[in-house]
Amino acid sequence: MPSLAGLFFWMNIKLENIKKLDVTKPLKLDCGKTIKDFPLAYETYGKLNNNKDNAILVFHALTGDQFVTGTNPITNKEGWWVTAVGPGRAIDTNKYFVICANVIGGCMGSLGPKDINPVTKKPYGLDFPVITIKDMVKAQESLLEHLGIKKLLCATGGSMGGMQLLQFCATFPDKAFSAVPIACSSSHSAQNIALNELARQAIMADPVWDNGKYVLKNVQPKNGLAVARMVGHISYLSEKGMQEKFGRKLQEKADYEFSFNADFQVESYLRHQGYAFVERFDANSVLYITRAMDYFDLSKQFKGGLVEAFKNQKTKFLIISFSSDWLYTTKDNKDIVIALNASGADVSYSEIITDKGHDSFLLDEPEFLKTLKGFIDSMYEKFKNEKRI
Amino acid sequence: MKNLKMKKEFKVIADLLPNNTRVLDIGCGDGSLMHLLRIEKNIEVRGLELNQDNVKECIYKGLPVIQGNAETELHQFPDKSFDYVVLSQTLQAFYEPEKVLKNLLRIGKSVVISIPNFGYWKVRTKLLLFGEMPVTKTLPNTWYNTPNLHMCTIKDLFNFCDEKNIIIKKVVGVNENKTSLIRKSNLEIKNLFSKVGIFLIS
Numbered sequence: 001m002p003s004l005a006g007l008f009f010w011m012n013i014k015l016e017n018i019k020k021l022d023v024t025k026p027l028k029l030d031c032g033k034t035i036k037d038f039p040l041a042y043e044t045y046g047k048l049n050n051n052k053d054n055a056i057l058v059f060h061a062l063t064g065d066q067f068v069t070g071t072n073p074i075t076n077k078e079g080w081w082v083t084a085v086g087p088g089r090a091i092d093t094n095k096y097f098v099i100c101a102n103v104i105g106g107c108m109g110s111l112g113p114k115d116i117n118p119v120t121k122k123p124y125g126l127d128f129p130v131i132t133i134k135d136m137v138k139a140q141e142s143l144l145e146h147l148g149i150k151k152l153l154c155a156t157g158g159s160m161g162g163m164q165l166l167q168f169c170a171t172f173p174d175k176a177f178s179a180v181p182i183a184c185s186s187s188h189s190a191q192n193i194a195l196n197e198l199a200r201q202a203i204m205a206d207p208v209w210d211n212g213k214y215v216l217k218n219v220q221p222k223n224g225l226a227v228a229r230m231v232g233h234i235s236y237l238s239e240k241g242m243q244e245k246f247g248r249k250l251q252e253k254a255d256y257e258f259s260f261n262a263d264f265q266v267e268s269y270l271r272h273q274g275y276a277f278v279e280r281f282d283a284n285s286v287l288y289i290t291r292a293m294d295y296f297d298l299s300k301q302f303k304g305g306l307v308e309a310f311k312n313q314k315t316k317f318l319i320i321s322f323s324s325d326w327l328y329t330t331k332d333n334k335d336i337v338i339a340l341n342a343s344g345a346d347v348s349y350s351e352i353i354t355d356k357g358h359d360s361f362l363l364d365e366p367e368f369l370k371t372l373k374g375f376i377d378s379m380y381e382k383f384k385n386e387k388r389i
Numbered sequence: 390m391k392n393l394k395m396k397k398e399f400k401v402i403a404d405l406l407p408n409n410t411r412v413l414d415i416g417c418g419d420g421s422l423m424h425l426l427r428i429e430k431n432i433e434v435r436g437l438e439l440n441q442d443n444v445k446e447c448i449y450k451g452l453p454v455i456q457g458n459a460e461t462e463l464h465q466f467p468d469k470s471f472d473y474v475v476l477s478q479t480l481q482a483f484y485e486p487e488k489v490l491k492n493l494l495r496i497g498k499s500v501v502i503s504i505p506n507f508g509y510w511k512v513r514t515k516l517l518l519f520g521e522m523p524v525t526k527t528l529p530n531t532w533y534n535t536p537n538l539h540m541c542t543i544k545d546l547f548n549f550c551d552e553k554n555i556i557i558k559k560v561v562g563v564n565e566n567k568t569s570l571i572r573k574s575n576l577e578i579k580n581l582f583s584k585v586g587i588f589l590i591s
Contacts, residue, residue, distance in 0.1 A: 318448065337455060338465040346435075349455040350444050371445055378451030 015109045018066075018073070019043060023142045030295075033129040041109025042066050042101040042143055045085065046093035053387050054380065055149045056091060057140070057176070058100040059157030059164035062289055063232070063281055065108035066100045069093065074108065075280050083364045090373035095380075096153065101143050103136040103164070105289050107282035110139070114215050114282045124284075126212035131288060133160070133296045137167045144175065151177055153383050154376050158182035158361035159328065160289070163296050166336065169317075170298060170309040177386075178316040178379040180372060182361045183325050185332035186306055186339070187297035192327065195235050196290035199228035203283045212284050225283040226274030233273045238324035238357035242266065299339075306339035313345040316382075318375045320368065322360040323353045348375070398585055399425055401561050401568055402475060402501055405589050406430060410472035413437065413496060415459045416479040420447035427452070435471070437462070460484060463492040475501045478585070482536045494555065499591040506562075508542030508580040527584045543586035544576055550590055559589040 018041050026036035043066040048055060058068050058081065065072070069079040069086040085091040085098055102110040105128070113128035120127070144152070155176040157165045162184025169179055185192070206224025208214050214221055237245070246266035250256070253263065262268040302308040317340055321333035330351050340347040352368045354360050360368060399422045406412060408430045414423050417436030420443075426432040436454040438444050447454035457465075459476075460483050474497030476489075481504060483489045493500045505527040506512070515523035522532040530536065541549075543562065550557050560571040562583030571579040571586070 316453070334457075334465070341455070341465050341470070342467045344470065346453050347455065348444075348448055348453045349457070350441070350448065351456055353441065367441070367445070371448055374445060374449035375451075378449060382451055 015041070015074070018109050020109055021143055021146050023139060025142060027135065027138055029129050029135045030132040031130045035104075035111065035129065038104070038111035038139075039109060039115075040101055040104070040111070040139055040143055042099060043068065044100075044147075045069055045098040046096055048097040048147070048149070051384075051387060052149055053151075053153055053383055054095065055097045055099060055147070055152050056376070057144070057152050057155040057168075058085065058091075058098060059137075059140075059155070059161035059168070060100060060103065061157070061159035061161045062286075062293065063229075063277065064161070065106065066102045067108075068098060068100045081362065083362060084369060084372060090369040091156075091376060092373075096376070099143065099147065099149075101140045103289065104139045105131045105136065105285060105292060107285040112282065113212065113284035113288055123215040125215050126284070128284070128288060130291055130295075132292050133163050133167045134171065134301070136292065137164050137171060140164075140168075141172060141175070151175060153380055154178045154180065156180040156182065156372075157184075159184055159358065160293055162328075163293065166298055166309075167296070169313065169315050170301070173313055173315065176315050177383045178318070178375070180318045180320065180375060181333075181336065182320045183322055183328050183333065183358055184336075185328045186309075186336050187299060188294050189332070193294045195231060195327075196294055199231045199290055200287050202227035202231065203286060206283075209283060212287070215282075215284065220278060221283045222275070222278040225278045225281070225286065226271070228283075228286055229274045229277040229281075230270040233270055235327045236357055236359040238326065238355055241324060241355045241357050241359075244355065306335070307342045310340050310343040310345050313340070313343060315345070316379060317345060317347040318371075319347065319349045320361075320371065321349075321351050322356070322358065322365075322368070323351055324355050325358040325360065327358040396421075397566055397568075398477065398503055398563055398587065401563060401587050402477065402503065403429060405501055405559065405561070405587070406432060406473055406475075408432070411435075411470075412473045412475060413466065413471040415463075415474060415476045415493065417443075417447065417452075417454060419443050420450050420452040420454065422475065422477065423447070423452045423454075424450060459489060463489065463496065466496040468495055469498055471497045473497050473499050473501055477503045478505055480504055481539045481541060484538065486539050490555075494591065497591075499558065499589060501587065501589050502546070503585055503587040504541060504543070504546060505537075506543045506580065506583050506586050507540040508544055509584050510581045513581075525584075542580055543571065543583055544580045546586065546588060547571075547573075547576060550588070555590050557588060557590050561587040563587065 020039045020041045026034050028034045064080045067079045068081045087094045102108040104111050106112050113124045117124045162181035165181045203224040206221035209221035249265040251265045251268040298309050299305040319337050321330040337349045411433045414436045417438050423434040444456045474493045480486050512523040562569050562571045562579045563585040
């Protein structure tokens with residue numbers, strides 16, 4: 001693949017030194033196109049043991065990447081799931097071998113819309129094929145093959161990561177001994193699609209976006225992308241959580257300024273989140289990934305619906321939802337439980353009571369982390385015994 | 390003491406269930422019964438439990454449990470998806486026990502229900518002689534904080550099954566460590582001397 005350096009001056013990102021697998025096997029995408037010889041960027045934590053029975057695959061969410069824990073070498077910030085993954089954490093990297101890959105369509109080293117199209121020798125932009133959750137998951141299967149892992153101890157992920165996981169289990173029913181989909185849904189609701197459309201429209205309304213051709217000019221539609229991120233951040237918090245965190249507090253001032261500056265703390269927070277995001281994420285990637293989420297409807301892929309999708313599942317599931325999550329509600333998660341039950345799968349379910357909304361899975365939420373740890377540790381004991389027999 | 394008594398009841402329930410079957414435990418608590426069934430009878434267990442701490446406890450033990458309310462969430466289990474459904478000492482706590490029971494019979498090929506027997510002589514005496522709502526080891530709560538909304542006796546449940554054409558396969562009465570088979574012929578006396586009744590119905 002051609003070097004990406006230079007195309008990314010606005011991010012000042014060097015992607016050469018990260019782990020990448022060159023996926024040579026052609027991947028036929030849902031849209032009909034085929035990609036081959038493409039990079040899949042990934043990171044691993046901990047050590048794969050000799051029995052190869054301690055591997056845990058993590059699927060990241062919309063704006064996540066492969067840098068789950070520790071320090072993200074690109075942004076120099078903490079990995080996105082340090083609360084759950086790391087030495088001594090719920091997913092203990094002293095004990096388990098944790099793998100995470102950047103999704104295709106993303107912008108942290110895996111093939112995405114900012115990469116060079118081998119046909120035109122220019123960045124893809126909107127010539128990049130529309131990808132689906134299933135395409136993302138299929139691409140990642142190659143990584144397991146590469147790492148020599150026949151069966152994962154566990155696969156997990158929250159939000160879009162959970163959707164990838166459901167797809168992974170449906171497509172590869174014998175690849176994971178256990179699975180923990182967190183705060184997700186088996187299909188995007190009208191409200192989910194609407195919020196994503198809001199994010200996309202914000203990007204597309206930015207004149208810099210220029211039909212996705214901004215990549216040719218080494219610029220980024222920062223304003224549109226920042227608004228898109230703000231939409232996301234609102235949806236990740238609950239009303240109560242937001243009220244408690246910000247209320248009507250003013251941002252470093254005693255009274256209103258009678259202007260359109262960020263008077264309120266909540267405004268300042270959103271602006272900060274929005275503009276921090278543009279430093280590390282590609283606008284076209286947001287379009288492609290949100291589209292993949294909107295197209296996700298697991299029941300549509302199988303005649304007979306969701307129950308059929310989980311037929312013959314040997315994987316042991318733990319579904320977790322958060323009471324104040326209005327993006328992927330308890331009901332959305334329970335529908336998955338019902339389908340798994342109906343298909344006779346081994347499924348556990350827990351609803352964590354919290355005010356912290358969808359974001360809960362990324363936060364230090366003790367009840368959630370204890371449940372996650374308890375499940376994975378007990379599954380490890382079982383998996384070891386099963387392998388011994 | 391309470392724990393020991395619980396174990397006796399679980400032992401009776403375990404004895405009613407054949408090996409290698411699929412069992413759903415409604416209100417499975419911390420998973421003690423599920424654990425027993427899995428270890429001793431190689432039964433494929435599933436639990437439904439409302440309390441968060443209990444759910445966590447089950448998950449720690451590697452027991453599959455779904456957090457939910459049996460009163461409102463039994464619809465998620467398909468018809469005849471389990472060989473047996475177990476409901477241990479909670480029938481009387483539902484708003485609509487008849488509806489719950491109907492659901493259990495839909496989900497399981499057979500159902501095992503245990504009830505604290507309101508016909509037990511100590512319970513009867515308390516109300517008859519002292520004019521107070523009975524508080525016993527099996528019914529430890531007072532009238533104002535009891536979760537029990539629909540108390541019944543072994544005889545009541547017996548008659549109920551007859552009335553609703555529910556087949557009674559076996560009824561076991563439990564008093565401390567003693568168990569005895571209850572039939573129509575000895576129903577009156579067993580109803581007086583059993584603390585807990587365990588019904589196998591379908």
